[in-house]
Amino acid sequence: MVVALCGVARADEVRRMPAELAPPAIGPLLRLRLLEGVEPPGPAAALVRRGGAVEVLRGDLAQVLEATARASRVELAWPLELHRDLGGEAIGLPMDLAARQEALGLLGAGVLVGVVDTGIDWTHPDFMGRDGRHRVAWLLDLSLGERVGAHPGVEVYGGALWSAAELTEALAGERVVPSRDRVGHGTHVAGVIGGLGEGFAAGVAPEVDFIVVKANQGEQFAFTEADVLDGVSFILERAEDAGRPVVINLSLGGHMGPHDGGSDLERRLGELLSARPGRALVASAGNSGAEDVHASGFLTGEVERLPIVVPSYERGDGAASEAYVDLWYTAGEPVRASLIAPDGRRLERIEEGDAAMLGGRGESLLAVSHEAETDTYPGLRQILVVLREPDVGALEAGGYVLELEGGRGRFDAWIALRGAFGARFGGFIDPNTRITVPGTSPAAISVGAWVSRSSWPSRSGGVPTLEVTLGAPAVFSGTGPTRDQRPKPDVLAPGLFVLSALSAAADPRVNPGSFYGAASRAGVDPVLEGGLYASSQGTSAASPFVAGLAALLLEQDPTRDVEAIRDIVRASSQRVEVGASRFWHPKAGFGLIDVEAALALGRGERGAGAPSATRSDVGLSLDVLHPEADQGVRVFVVPRGEGGAPLPPGWSVAVEAEFEQGEAVVEAAERLGEHVAAVRVRPGTARGVGRVRVSVDGVALESSPQLNIIASPEELGGEGPPSEVSSRDHACAAVWGEPRGGGGWVWLVLLGVLKWRR
The missing domain is CATH 2.60.40.10 (Immunoglobulins)
Structure with a gap:
């Protein structure tokens, strides 16, 4: 059994992972699930333990494998990516705060909103209260070392923590707070949820207080599951201490897992948030709606051939890139997997519980791991395929074929990581179930993107405009339903050219590596005049609209749980017609959120007769x-x-x-x-x-x-x-x-x- 490729494994089958198969995941590499009552081994003792799992860093592998006899499960800890790049009027939200207060009567006062993301520009005026106080109640930066003794009795998960009082002192020049949002994603998200907005880019709930967790490392655009769960746990603990309701926004996700709510990440989120009064979780649906990243079909007992296409490309600078294909099937009979490269190289008939690879050590790599059914994923088996570039030059372009021989039942496959070369499926393409994990979680309200704007006023002069269809789901928005036919996404919210707070450290003029950099390199300035706000797009920008609405619903009734909030948001949404469909649609969910209608329904205003x-x-x-x-x-x-x-x-x-x-x-x-x-x-x-x-x-x-x-x-x-x-x-x-x-x-x-x- 090859550890790097295993979805699940018996402890007695685990051995040292070949270096060629080390995945690109940042930070944690393996998740080691220990048997009940067993403590983490020496080198892992100081690492994070969440829900019975210990995240193991890449450098600790040799030592930790000595303890695998006490593990019930070992699997990869996969990175989650940003769904990165004001449609307030489109969802019935006046931009003038006085008018909004008069119309809705709610601005989010008393509610906490947790943002697990790339941090926040805590110096931005949007995150100060109208009374002058700082609205970031807590800022936890997991990329910085712990400030020992700064906050006794508060679990900081190995990060640096500052309170609102300390941030206020830093604004006055009385202390130094080195945490910066150099990507800019978290600041933009927080602004949509509750930024003051200077009257034209105000967030949905501009009186909420924030708990922000910077969960990425440096300027990276990805997160580990461990850091995300640490962030969620920290937020819930602080809300519990404060006795206040809380909404958590996750504008991130990935395609690893069966997309049915059964992954470790989704189960743990469910334990923390499902049916818990005063708690809600909102997640983005992902931006894969227009990409051929999902394939599905049925095994017939013969040989089914799933094409994986690597287009011709020029290798860029940097380390070798790879693509991961994650396939799950339900066949009760044995299935054998083979992988065929365009040059005829083959990995032949890999049985359940086996793994094989070709190449590596500087050459291009082909690898397949075939996992048997376990208690964790009952009724399911997993096949994981890796295509990796050589150290020098490009991966051979053309059609790679995954052959599935035998068995009867359904299969679903996702391109979990496309690589720099943009791998895609060339057959069995399914336009549905392109929503990302954890947007598939039963504990989450999942949000797709709606097109409410086609242009924005740039500081460079002029009005950059894109030809898009206004009043429709964004073409990139991730589609549902989940693999088990649950209705995801739940709703849509504005997600194209959304105006929100700009982190000063992410201004593309000073930091071309920020998530605004792509637009800037294309000759389009996403920043508005004055340099405080910028335009972005993606379901990352849509999710915080719903997080803000959830905060208003919790202000209205702090005892609501995520299930009650989701029901109100779904039932109050505006119909979205896609083709001939007038109601629930894999692209649109239950429709476009309507803030005023949701609050009316929350007040008990229902139909009669x-x-x-x-x-x-x-x-x-x-x-x-x-x-x-x-x-x-x-x-x-x-x-x-x-x-x-x-x-x-x-x-x-x-x-x-x-x-x-x-x-x-x-x-x-x-x-x-x-x-x-x-x-x-x-x-x-x-x-x-x-x-x-x-x-x-x-x-x-x-x-x-x-x-x-x-x-x-x-x-x-x-x-x-x-x-x-x-x-x-x-x-x-x-x-x-x-x-x-x-x-x-x-x-x-x-x-x-x-x-x-x-």
Whole structure:
């Protein structure tokens, strides 16, 4: 067993990891899960222990492996990346604070907001209160050494900690606080949540206080899971001490893991935040919506070939880059994995529990690890593929093929790391489930990006403008649902050219390496006149809008938990039409947040009378389904009154599904909250085009979305299916099979239209 590539392992199988397989992860390399009652070994004793896991630094590997006989699990600790680069009016939020106070009556007073990110420019005027006090209650910098004795009794997780009083002294020149946000991402995020904004870039909740954790090292754009969890734990501990409600924003994520809420990171976040009054978590959906980073299909017992494309490129400066492909499958029968390079090199038929590699030690590297099912991921097996550049020159361009032989069941694969060469899938491409982890967590409110602005006033003169479709989901916004068919993202918020606070240390004129640097190098100045604010884009900028809204809802009722807040935010959102879909969509979730409507619903202002057949909402998690997709699809329903407001609890939902052939299995409705219900529909014997019909309290709803359960040519009773079938609600991948020797039919997704092709 090769430690560097293992998802899970028995302790007696672990040996020293070959140096060639050391991943690019910063900081922690391995996560060692100890048996109950066992303390960390010597060199790991001083390292962070979170939820039973010890994060092990790269240099400690040799010593720590001596203790693996006492470990129940060893796995990689993967880095999480920023979803980096004011749509307040788009979400019903007046920019003038006096007008906002009059309209909403809430500005976030008494609520804490935790930001685990790249730090904050604590000298920025946006983070001072209108009464002159500093609103950063605590600043923890994990990239700096501990200030021993500065804050006795406070766990600082090895970082340097300053209080609001100390930051105020530093502003007066009475002490030195060396923490800087040189990336600029955290400052921008905090500004969207609660910056004062000088009247034109005010945050959603400008009276909240902040707890900021700088969790990246130096100017890096990535984080370890350990540092993220340390940051979350620190924030919750400080909020508990203060007796105040708290919202945590995570504008970061990655594609490692099965995207079903089952990763260690997601489980630990659930333990800390789910069903806990006064606590909420908001996470970005990621920026992979337009990238071919997700592939899915079904194993047929034969050989399925998953193409991985490395485009032609010129090698840049720096260390060798690599791509990681993370595949998960549900087959109950044995599967063998092979990897074939464009030059014909092969790693042949790797069985469960085995790993193999070619090259390394200065040459290009191909590696495959095939992990067996464990208690951690029941019913799932993992295959991890690594493609690494040589020390000199480029990785061979062309099509790499991962062959899966045997087994029956679904597989999902993600490009967890694309490398500098931009690896992508060349087949089985699925436009859905491109949302990142931990946005897939059941404990998180997940947020995609909405286009509310196409330009901004630059300090360099002029108004840089981009041709985009206003009033629509951003093309880059990560798509849902989760692998287990939960509705993610939950909602959309403004995420293109969002104006917010600029960290002075991240101004691209003085620091071209900041996250504003790419725009600057392209000849576009993202900074506004005066140098205090800048424009950015990404779901990173969208997530803090919802974090700010969550803070207002906690000010309204500090006892709410994340589930209650998510239910209000979903049910109060504005409909977003994508194609023919009028309700839940993998790109748009439940719609665009509406601050005023959310607060009204939070006050108990609901619809009255019978359910409205025309105003009530119905949507599907997917609208095309493979007949062997055991998880089926989920029907999402929000019953509304004639005025459009959600109805109070007490209603019941019934669903019928009619198809051209056979019968589907319709399960009982389940509540996702007071205002949202879901019903799972499994394929059963149903085939062809069908309609899903919903009634609430006996009232048949007008919306009856179409669902296609695809069939083989033989099942359709002809030589092949129609030349073209529209996907009316939203495109989704449903691969029947890859062509073998030019034969067979393939279900393709092309510009939102589903087609059959030989």
